[in-house]
Amino acid sequence: MPVVENQSTARELARLIGPAAGLPAPRYAGLARRIRDLVTSGSLPSGHRLPAERELAAALDLSRVTVASAYRVLREEGFASTRHGSGTVAELPQAGPLWGPPSSAPGVLDLAHAAPEAAPGLSAAYADALAALPAHLSGHGYAPNGLPQLRAAVADRFTARGLPTEPDQVVITAGVGDATATVLETLLQPGDRVLVEHPTYPSILGMVAAAGGRCTPVPVDPSDPDALVRAAHLATRQSSPRLAFVIPDFSNPTGVRLSASGRRRLAATLWQQGVLSVVDEVAAELYLDGEALAPFAAGLPDAATITVGGLSKAVWGGLRVGWLRTDAALAAQLGATLLRRQLSVGLLDQLAATALLGRLDQVLEHRRGQLRERRDALLDAIGSRLPEWEVHRPAGGLSLWCRLPPGVGSAALVAGAAPSGLLLAEGRAFGTGHSFDDHLRLPFTRPVADLHRAVEVLARVQSEVRSGAWGGSPARPRTVV
Known part of the structure; x- marks a missing residue:
């Protein structure tokens, strides 16, 4: 449009x-x-x-x-x-209030958060970390910008993926969200515009607002992934954003992945328009079909992008280790911001992350197989029990983005499913204003039996909503991971 x-x-x-x-x-x-x-x-x-x-x-x-x-x-x-x-x-309305933490209550199936269980090998990595810990106990225990060996391991991973990187270009953070917040706190001025995909990862909307910025949404079309490139070209010329927050690999929530040519064109467009790209790679290596693509930042000057990533999706959300990668001078500036807020990410977690990066290929192979099985099972269940739903089959990532049939809103489904112990996120949590009540995000991060249970609950609630048997009130929009 x-x-x-x-x-x-x-x-x-x-x-x-x-x-x-x-x-x-x-x-x-x-x-x-x-x-x-x-x-x-x-x-x-x-x-x-x-x-x-x-x-x-x-x-x-x-x-x-x-x-x-x-x-x-x-x-x-x-x-x-x-x-x-x-x-x-x-104008766009200000972001709504944030959620509390994900639920771990007995009997509750939390599909509001796209977060899988811990990958095999996590305990072994912490055992390795404990074995390495004594060598650090005589010091103060702080590692500003990250342990040297962890920064080197992250740099080596980028280099192996086609983006040559030195350790001084890497800053270790307490997760991907911490890395993103550090970037916005450092670079965004009140009133600055930030180009965001629409729909997008909800927390970025709140982070931009908290930093005094304004979001400029750019439509994402699962049926035409590279439409984002054309829309962003227009938006950058007309809105003059300071930053662009992009998820080129399996965007949350749509699962869209830019093609190799599409990411090159988008990266070049943003760079030529003087827009700094903040690239979220948290799901970049969770491809379930096809193969790996070069990082978004490959082929650009290092100062053109800030790439954020971490281990929360590939390994476990409880391992709060993330990173950002950019030009060495800009990395030092971002590290200085981080240092004002926290002296260091926990040393034991950094040692465990270092061990995991050494065996990440094996961890990813297991995670991809697990997610592939769950994705296919969820798609089959929806096709059988909710055939009117329109679902784009993502080639990777962690969730499905489902278009609901006419007359069925995600707010009603979310509220109706909650009494049965099924927690979901409303579609409008992923958009600005009141968009996307006609969509629902369904993560395929839980075992197949749980996903089947979720679809059965949704099929029942949808029937009740259509018949008028359910008379509850929609839940308030929430911000999710």
């Missing part, structure tokens, strides 16, 4: 809205909803000025009162604001 210019003209916005005769009644509410949808999809970027009420009314052949009422609704919902000297400006 085309994107409007920096200052929306009435004619351009009217073209995106479509004929006024097609707006649902009452007209002012239908117009407000249509503009809201354009904002949440990224077709009308946040921060851009809307046409004057009189001009848009003339372009749509509506009364000025109708347009004024629509603008009022948008302001009340948080999708527009009035700025002195700028008129009415399109």
